[in-house]
Amino acid sequence: MSADDDFFINFDAKKLSEADLGRLIEHHNRCYWEKGEQEIPDERYDELLRALEKINPEHPLVLAVHAPKVAAIGKVTHAKPMLSLNKAYSLEDVLGWAGKCIRNEDELLLIQPKYDGISANFANGVLATRGDGEIGENISDKIPLIELETTNYKGALKRPARGEIVIRDDDFKTIYQNIARKGGRAYKNSRNAVAGIMGLKDISDMLRQKAKLTLVDYDMISYSIPFKQLSTEWPRIIAELEALPYPMDGIVIKLADSAYSDSLGNTAHHPRGQIAFKFSGIRQESPLLNVQWSFGKNCLTPVAEIEPVDIGGITIRHATLHNVQNIIDRDIHIGDIVTVERAGDVIPYIVSAKPGEHRKVALIERCPCCNTVLKRSGPELCCPNHDCFETRVQRLCASVRNIGIERLGEPNIRRMMQVLGVRTLKDIFKLTMIDILKLEGFKEKSASNLLNEIKSARSVNDFQVLAALNIPNIGVNVAKAILTAHTIQELRKLSIEKLSEINGIGPERAGAISRELAAQKEILDELLECVEVKQTKGTGSANLPKICFTGKMPEQRGYYEDLAKQKGYEAVDSVTQDLALLVAADVSASGGKLDKARKSNIKIIALEDWLKSGKAEPIADDPAPDSVEKSTAASEESSTGIPKKQGFFNF
Ligand SMILES: [Zn+2]
The missing domain is CATH 1.10.287 (Helix Hairpins)
Known part of the structure; x- marks a missing residue:
């Protein structure tokens, strides 16, 4: 260099x-x-x-931000200046701006895409760029290439409009694959193509190749929401806008009352009543150095290893790629330039990828641990080998969590398996002082603490035992629902038909339960011998999902607990594995209950959202970390596939 x-x-x-x-x-x-x-x-x-x-x-x-050099045929003075917008790089910036403008909490705001192209105004048959805001370049000679999209109209550029000249994502993927620029090569991305074409003095070559650009009217796509809902609606609106087929680099937030907005006037360069939120505050591009495969109890999660980037003051080295289907759909290779996003509390994830110069396949065919040929299960990649060490580690960790030996974490479980030959929960219950002292780092005191912890987990609810079997989609909550109707012994004799009649189970889970109960017969028998089971059926503890509250809330806690009861929940004071929902005053805060819930993958919801929600679901979904997601690659906002600290494998 x-x-x-x-x-x-x-x-x-x-x-x-x-x-x-x-x-x-x-x-x-x-x-x-x-x-x-x-x-x-x-x-x-x-x-x-x-x-x-x-x-x-x-x-x-x-x-002159982003004022492109265009091939112009003259100058145009704008009747109404085209000012650039002040920028925000976080939701806090946006709220800060809004706080200064709004008249009350109900002030309506418009949210629109911030298109990534060239700003232009079309009036009186003349198409002009923004230029310096007052005087733009006349690019009317480009009109034959441009289609207008405005409210209720899509067609030739014949109506007045103010908007952005872009190439639609779908057009770029289709038309532009066959359009050669000067020198014969194709355009690298749609922004370069817009810039390149607008810089041409002669567009006849582009017309011949049927190039097409689009002038999107700024007001065509617009969400209107009151200020007080901005924070909660923010992620959803961003996700919906991003799904639109236009290149964008952010969103625009403006006061809906344009007369009021105008009355606020302008700073030297920006209108006061509008702001642009730039995605660059939450996103960075970085080369994809490697893909690591993190083991879960049922499947392997791809984790991107990227050249470290700073987003919002935090250095990001890893980001989830969700699952193997996502890698295929986005055609992601090692060596590509990926865009990583970190927004709020969600685990950083890869939004998109641009081909790099030296690309290497990111997919794997064999298990990085045991070399078995991997199998697909929906969007996921799974190791079918029951003896696969890494898979067994993860399955045993999940069992240990579900049975309630809380302080026994992955590193020690791993050591127990390696040093003591532990294979199942039963083996853990049979450990002695002498065994534990063989493990690295244990002294008499710590060994005795761990033994006590294991001992106290012997007294256990039957639903914890069922959940500890790691049957796909049968977490603690589902297990509890099942065992409210039947005991474990009854369950073992039930037909699939009878099983699927249990509220919310359905034939798929019923099949899995029946199959696994048979396959794990011995494991279950051995486990039942080691533990003292508290039966759920007939205890009157109805099949109510547990709910817990945290943080400072406007009303007394009792008020929300009563409300929870009305909605069909059982309110509890602490976060346990079988908690269905944690309601937080501030979901982005940290602290005991929130951290614990995040660690256990328990659903966390903001108080205001919960207040709007309806009755509790009869059976909550399995909160297990790697439960297979129904939706596949398209769900960018999904937060599955937590990169784990242990169990990485490199290639
Ligand atoms: Zn394996």
Whole structure:
């Protein structure tokens, strides 16, 4: 790498002078708009711009943000200026801005996509870029290439509109695969293609190749919500907007009352009544260095190992890829440039990928632990070998959690398996002081503590025993529901038909229960010999899902507990494995109950959402960490596939 590359690419924006920031931005503007080649990801470019804006908000480069060099046929003075928007990089920024503008909590806000293209205005038959906001470039010669999409209209550019010239994602995937730019190569991405085409003096070649661009009217897609719902609706709206077929780099939030918004006026460069939230605050691009496969009790979860990036002050090295189907659908290879997102409390995940120069297959065919050929199960990849050590570790860990030996974690379970030959829960219950002292790190005191913990777990609810068998989709809550109607011994004799009649079980789970109870007959018998089972059936502890509250809430706790009872829950004080729901005043806070619930993958819900929700479900879903998800790759907001600290395998 040359010294120049180092200066232009490996910079620390916060340490650069105004002059150097200017040099860098100009360089990257040239790369982007003139050469159509991007040397740094958008996020890095934004870092430069933010740093420069901080030093000198009036800098011409700040003012001319993303103003592309277009091949124009003259200048156009805008009747109403096209100002650029002030930027926000977090929800807190957005709320801070809104707090200054709104008249009350019910003030309506509009949320619209922030398209990633070229801003343009079409009026009186003239198409013009934003330019500096006052005077734009006349690009009317490009009109034959552009289709207008506005409210209730899609067709030739014949109606006045203010919006963004983009290439729709679907068009880019189809039409643009066959469009050659000068030199014969295809465009790398839709933004480069827009810039490239708008920079052409002569579009006849593009017309011949049937290139198509779209002017999307800013107001065509718009969500209207009151301010007080902004925080809770935020993730859903972002997810829905992102599913639209237009390139975007953020969203725009504006006051719905345009007269009021206008009355607030403008700062030097930005209207006060609008703000743009940039995805770059929650996203970064980074090369995918490797894919590690994290073992779960039923399947393997791919975890991306990326070159470390900083998002919101946290260094991200790993991000979940959810499952194998997701890798296939997104055509992700090692060596690609992936976009990782970290928003709120969700585990960082890979949003998208761009092909890298040296690509290596990310998929595996054989189990990294036992070399058995892996099998697909829905979107997941599973090791079918019952003796696979890593799978057994994870299954035993899950059993230990479900049976309630809380302080026995994975590292010690792993040691017990390696050193003492432990295979099942029964073996753990039979451990002696002498055994435990053989394990690394144990002294008499700690060994005796662990033994006591194991001993106290001998007194156990029958649903914990059933959940400890690791039958797919039978977690503690489902097990409890089943054992309210039948005892374990009755359950073993029930037909699949009878089983599936239990409320909420259905034929699929019934089949799995019947099959596994037979397959694990000996394991269950041995386990039942070691433990003292408390029977659920007939104890009157009805089949109510447990709910727990945490955090400072507007009303007394008793108020919510009564409400919970009305909704069909049993309110409890602590977070246990069989808890169905934790209601939090602040879901993003940390603390005892919240941390514990996150660790145990117990569903956490914000108080306001819970208040809006209906009655409790008769049977909650299995909260087990790697329960197979119904939805597959498309669910970007899904938070399954927790990267585990242990059990990584590299290739
Ligand atoms: Zn295996």
